[in-house]
Amino acid sequence: MSGPGDGAHLTLEQIGQRAGVSRSTVSRVLNGQRDVRPEVRARVEAVIAETGYHPNPAARALVSRRSGLIGLVMLTEVDELFGDPYYSALVNGIQQGCSEHDLISAIFPAAPGPGSQSEALTPQIGQRFVDGVIITAVPQSGPMIEALIARGKRMVVIGHPADDARVTRIDVENRPGSAQAVEHLAGHGKRRIAYVGPPAEYPFGVDRHAGYLDALTATGLSDDGLVQFDDPSVEGGYRAAASLLDHEPEAIFAATDTMAEGAYRAIAERGLRIPDDIAVVGFDGLPRGAVLDPVLTTVVQPVVEVGRRAVGLLASDQPDSLVLPVTLRLGGSCGPH
Amino acid sequence: MSGPGDGAHLTLEQIGQRAGVSRSTVSRVLNGQRDVRPEVRARVEAVIAETGYHPNPAARALVSRRSGLIGLVMLTEVDELFGDPYYSALVNGIQQGCSEHDLISAIFPAAPGPGSQSEALTPQIGQRFVDGVIITAVPQSGPMIEALIARGKRMVVIGHPADDARVTRIDVENRPGSAQAVEHLAGHGKRRIAYVGPPAEYPFGVDRHAGYLDALTATGLSDDGLVQFDDPSVEGGYRAAASLLDHEPEAIFAATDTMAEGAYRAIAERGLRIPDDIAVVGFDGLPRGAVLDPVLTTVVQPVVEVGRRAVGLLASDQPDSLVLPVTLRLGGSCGPH
DNA sequence: TTGAAAGCGCTAACAT
């Protein structure tokens, strides 16, 4: 008897022999083509099942020029990658997208910099190991994106600067979202609205800052020097907000929820209260914002949907770019609605 | 002129033509074999560089029967995977191991259960897409492990039950580590030592509970019914500890730092103080334990090293199993040292 | 509806 376990090194040819057909027929059965007599198909399927046969993906990929595998390249320190709920949501969405398109995804964790996996990765994913890659734009992702473009690799960049027409990109409405947040603040009568965000290497930071300025202009306010850039971390938000508090802002718009959390700390440290003494609005809609006290009012970006649609973009024939809408979610950090 | 970008569809043969040599010679250069005249080698390398050529991994994998890719299969909900610092450390170690062995790793996130990626994954990784897989033993990993065994796939299981001789496994000294922790507690004069841990489906939980019992026996104590099993989460630890506190233990040994954190909460809620009213020891040595107040005394397992050695095990010719030592790290949760 | 044959791009004998 042949049980499973034999499947490891069987070939199409051998399956064909056992089923009394040619390898072509087995291939047809495997690929669900219809010109196979039901009776033959059943016989072949039986053999496949009882042998535990699985086709060799390398051989398949070689001839068909596709692997069914897409790569997620995260040029991020592993600790950061794993600590950040943004990536968690993103991967969730990508998984959804993959099952819709019959793909499987693999995360290639690649800390930036020399000696790391990112160097070894470029050639691997640059060729046909993966059918395409989804890559998140971070300050260090430029070279990798360039390499992939040069190699004609299919790719979707999340959060890539809009002015680069060479890549398919997906993003959220950073600029209008920020504007909406700041207008919300202005609508609450706040005049001195400060901005806390990441430095200009972060593409989303640029857009969110621009949205902030848009809203100030639209409402006849000015930034009044109330702008601080720092790392998009809790600490960065803390530092930026702390230095801003010297100038007595009435509100702080933080370009990320994470930085907003830092702002909360800085505010608490001064003995100020949110929202009575100062209002805060964040951006991202991460779960963490909901457990802050008061609950953070924030611009929610549809991260899961971004992941899902990124896969769609990768799989579609006419890869366009996509910008998804955001929504302001009211918490208690700006006072009563 | 041919710039990079052309590399996408070049073959070895074409590189050979441009360099005026046969494809074999190019292959030799590519694979760093020495029987190539330096001058020829230089010429070939020049062509490779200027064309941006990269060999087709599928073709390579097909003939050489190896891909240089190893898979990390984490049968875990994505949120859990990304939220847990254990995995972060593990992946860090695996990355180290990969660069030592000239491999690249990809994480296959696979939530357990039907409809998810885990089903699609089995055949893919079951064949030669990856040279081997590292899989963390969780309650749901049984079927996947069986499938991989059946397929003769190279595999290292982290934390697999020791009595299964069919798989290469790597683990830490869960049982002796727990015993050491509990003996430490006993050494501080604690008699009523409670245990809080995950249910028996978690292999490490079984071992850690056994170590607890070992130590009780060795020190002439008994568990006195002071044992509670619950989810290995903060909440689980909280619940388990809360119910245990009714029986007035003098110390709690938590099988994971995460559960210990829950125990801290339950203890605080009763108005008890650590270590004066009750001592706590954890297991894992996660970063989070160090920011608890007081700092958690815990059994540190070398997670990064586990990852690194797992790759070594996968890459080595004689795959043995490995059990790494743990160390007790003193914090303030048991009183002065 | 099925089989035979060619070939995907590479590595590894085997010649030379």
Added chain:
DNA sequence: ATGTTAGCGCTTTCAA
């Protein structure tokens, strides 16, 4: 030291 040749296991014309 280098070239020639034969596959790796699959998909896909092309015939039958």
